[in-house]
Amino acid sequence: MSDFNKDEYLNDLPDMDDLSGQAAPAAASAADGASAASADSAAGATQEGAAQPAAAQSQENGDSAAADGADKADAADGKADDTLTPLGQAKKEAAEYLEALQRERAEFINFRNRAQKEQERFRQHGIIDVLTALLPALDDIDRIREHSEMDDSFKAVANKIDKAFEKFGVEKFGEKGEDFDPTKHDAILHKPDPNAEKETVDTVVEAGYRIGDRVIRAARVVVASPQN
Known part of the structure; x- marks a missing residue:
């Protein structure tokens, strides 16, 4: 068995500076990986957050486009009126007034016809009421005519009554x-x-x-x- 040599054992050990140099790159590599993961997460969050304002912005743009379309239509009508000559503008107003006048005239004619029908109906009701009240007297006059001789004065009165009813359309x-x-x-x-x-x-x-x-x-x- 050989003797243990302390000096040779110490000389064979690795230098501490070399060990520290190898550990540092590993730690740096791990730190770089963590930083990259954090950056990716932040980028994703940023993109997701940006998507929502973009959708809202798109909706606002659509509403704004519709409003702009309505404004443009009104502006086009106003522009069309502005492009008319004074004579053309006068003709347009005259046509509008004529249309309104014709409409009012038609409504008046309908009202007049309804009023005339109502008046005729009330007139007939009045005649019917008078005739109904005088029916017993008219029947007595007819019996006298048929069964006895009427003097001239009574006959004249009876004829006047008949002519009065004929005047009002009674047959x-x-x-x-x-x-x-x-x-x-x-x-x-x-x-x-x-x-x-x-x-x-x-x-x-x-x-x-x-x-x-x-x-x-x-x-x-x-x-x-x-x-x-």
Whole structure:
């Protein structure tokens, strides 16, 4: 077994300066990696933060473009008016006034027609009320005419009453021998008649009255009917 030599052992140990030089690059490399990772993270955060303002900016730009379009349209209309000559501007205003006048005239005509219809309806209602109130007296006059002789003065009064109602469009109907019509005749009795070929008015008990196509009172009659 050889003897231990202390001096040779010490000489073979590595120098401390060499060891410190090797450790320093490793530490520096680790520090550089950490710095790069931090930089990448910060860059990502910066890009993400920048994306949101960009979207908001895009929306604002769209709204601004729409507003600008409306303003340009209004400006174009105003510009078109500005480009008209005084004569053209006067013609345009005259056309607008004419259109408004025609519209007002049409509304007035419609109002006038409605008013006339309402007046005619109220007029007919008034005539019907007076006629309905005088029907018993008119029936008595007809009975007197049929069953007795009227003196001249009474006949003149009866004729004036008939003409007054004719003036207001009141028509008296119902005569013996005319065809029976259930829309204007009220049959109070059907009498068989061997000579009748169809239903006809045999006797007028009360005359009927109408205004135009409107029947105020149907004529009350006795109807002669065929036996078969």
